Every structure is written in structure tokens, then in C-alpha cells.
């Protein structure tokens with residue numbers, strides 16, 4: 001089955017046509033950005049928010065790093081090729097995408113591990129406070145990591161979960177050590193106001209820990225401008241760093257001198273090659289590094305970030321708006337008849353770069369779409385999730401995705417029993 005449904009449009013004549021979408025591609029100033037990625041022909045990839053595609057330059061870069069830098073230079077590579085500094089080099093590049101000045105972002109570890117580190121540091125900054133506030137719909141790893149950290153500390157810390165950000169702001173009080181929030185909700189796509197929440201937290205003496213998993217590379221973020229305290233984020237989603245890519249962490253300059261590292265590895269030491277018995281933290285951000293950086297993975301991530309740095313974040317956001325609005329208008333025009341309920345906010349300003357719908361047969365619908373080479377994902381219990389990465393998506397891809405979604409439901413193609421078999425990874 002082809003992704004293109006050229007002859008038959010399931011949408012009302014007032015909705016944008018496939019020809020309109022093609023015309024938008026023809027005049028799209030960001031159209032060439034797609035050339036920086038290797039995507040299978042005929043695939044409409046709406047899952048870059050889960051695993052971004054392969055940056056075109058990455059295979060050769062890794063081949064060169066292996067054959068020449070590692071293969072020829074061996075141990076000398078650490079100095080000769082700047083491997084030891086690579087977490088900071090790549091971190092500074094990521095910083096440009098998220099409003100973070102040089103020396104405040106390190107690319108290292110995983111999102112979950114970085115959360116563990118900065119949350120522990122936040123609690124150490126507020127030793128008399130015992131509450132961490134978050135939202136019940138937060139990504140589970142964030143909640144699990146916090147809970148595990150509290151158990152380990154054994155000092156009576158607790159998570160207080162609320163159902164909305166309005167409620168969260170109300171709940172901040174003098175026992176709140178930190179507000180821990182994912183800026184763009186992974187399930188609904190709702191975009192939270194970083195500046196307002198940070199201001200509310202600071203007004204009560206609390207710190208903020210922002211998870212940028214669905215923000216970094218998807219929309220302009222201004223960590224310094226919002227006076228955020230700590231942030232973490234993911235390398236393999238919109239930053240296209242590859243499966244299991246290193247993640248990143250941000251520590252505001254003003255908090256670096258007192259940052260206490262819970263995982264005291266030798267590379268966070270002031271002078272690792274003195275091999276001292278006692279841990280002395282390095283100055284600045286280096287103290288947040290635990291151990292030897294994953295060089296090949298960092299170089300892959302760097303290719304993804306470099307591909308993104310060619311474009312302005314504001315232009316990326318503008319295209320994200322245009323792409324998601326077409327999809328929303330098309331799907332909204334038929335959604336009610338098809339039993340699809342939009343879960344993401346209607347207004348673009350309130351969303352990240354994704355759109356989600358609920359449907360009782362969500363899982364099977366997503367599988368049927370994948371068979372037609374339209375790749376989104378499913379999030380339990382009943383959410384169909386579509387991510388729109390502006391660097392490589394075309395308007396016509398979005399049109400085809402919406403048309404196939406409508407067609408799969410209208411024709412009940414998803415009822416084929418093969419689409420009901422649950423995979424371990426959705």
C-alpha cells in the first residue's frame with residue numbers, strides 16, 4: 001500500500017488539498033534541510049520525537065573516527081582529538097538550541113541518570129525542604145528516578161503529584177525543594193510556560209528541574225532567559241543523535257559552584273590524573289561528569305546537532321506550526337466522525353511539535369498506518385502520537401499521513417487481527 005492517496009481525498013473541499021501541500025513544499029525555505037538526513041524512500045516518519053533519523057554525515061564521521069582517530073592514534077586520541085572535552089563541546093552546541101550560555105550544558109550519560117544527578121543536587125541546595133512537585137502525567141522514568149533517589153536518601157523526601165500546571169503553581173510552598181516538570185508533555189504535547197513556572201517556584205524559594213526531552217530541537221527554549229535552575233534532555237529524539245545517544249544536562253552558572261555531584265566519578269574530580277584518594281570536585285560544569293565519555297556516540301550526536309544548527313530555531317518553530325496546523329485542520333475536519341478525539345491543545349502556542357489523538361482502537365490503527373509506511377507511535381492507554389520534526393518532514397508527508405489515518409479508520413483496515421498483536425516496544 002502506498003502512503004499517497006492522490007485520487008481520493010477523504011477531507012472536505014474547504015480543507016487544504018494535496019496539491020496545496022505540494023505547493024508549500026515547493027516554496028519552503030527549509031526544504032533543503034531534509035537532505036541532511038538519510039530517510040528510507042516512501043516513508044512518512046512521524047516518530048522523530050521517539051527516535052530521530054540518521055544524519056547524512058554520521059556514517060562517514062564514525063568511520064573516520066574509528067579508522068583514523070581510534071585505529072591509528074589509539075590512546076593519543078584523547079588529547080589529539082579533544083575526546084576528553086567532547087561532552088562540553090557537544091554540550092555547548094546543544095546549548096545554542098536551548099538558550100544556554102557556554103559552559104552550562106554537558107552531553108553525557110542518559111536522561112534518567114542526568115535527572116538523578118541534578119535532582120539530588122537540587123535537594124542538597126534546599127536541605128530543609130522535603131517536597132518535589134511534579135505532574136501525574138509526567139514521563140514515568142522521571143517519577144521513578146525521583147522516588148528511587150528519595151528512598152536512597154532516607155530523609156523523608158516525597159513526591160507531590162498534581163493534575164495540571166495551574167494546580168502545580170498553587171501547590172508550591174516553603175516545603176517545596178524543587179519543581180520537576182517536562183516542558184512538553186510526552187503524551188498530550190501540551191507546552192508548559194517555563195518562565196511563569198520558574199518565577200512562581202523562585203518566589204517560594206524552590207528550584208526548577210526541567211525535562212526538555214520533547215523541547216530540545218523542537219522549539220526555541222530560553223533556559224537562561226527564564227532563569228531556569230537545572231535541565232536535562234534527550235539526544236536521540238529531536239536532536240537525531242542515534243539510538244541510546246548521550247543525553248544532556250544544564251546547570252545554571254550561579255548554581256555550579258555549589259553543585260554537589262551524587263555520582264562522584266573520577267572525571268568529576270578537580271585533578272583526575274593525580275589519582276587522589278579523596279574526591280575533590282572540579283570547578284564549574286566538569287564536576288557533573290561521572291566517567292569516560294562515549295566518544296563514538298557523542299560524535300554521532302554531534303552530527304545530529306550540527307545538522308540542526310544550520311537553521312534558526314525560530315524558523316524551525318514556524319515550520320512546526322505550519323506542519324502541525326495542516327495535520328490538525330485535516331484530522332479535525334473528519335475526526336469526530338471517525339471517533340478520534342484530539343488530546344493536544346488546539347492552539348499552536350500551547351503545543352510542542354506533536355499532535356495526539358485518542359481512539360479506542362489506537363494501537364491497531366497505529367500498526368495499520370505503519371504497514372502503509374506512515375510511522376507514528378502509540379502511548380497507552382489509547383493515544384495515537386504523531387511527532388512533526390520540521391527538519392525533514394514535507395507538507396505532503398503530513399497530508400498523506402492525515403489521509404491515511406482517515407482512510408485506515410473509515411475502511412476499518414485496522415480491524416485485521418494482525419494489527420492487534422502487541423509488540424514490546426510501542
Ligand SMILES: *Cc1c(COP(=O)(O)O)cnc(C)c1O
Nearest residue numbers: 110111112139141182186211213
Ligand atoms: C524519552 C524521555 C526520557 C528518556 O529517558 P532515557 O533515560 O533516555 O531512557 C526521559 N524523560 C522524558 C520526558 C522522555 O520523553
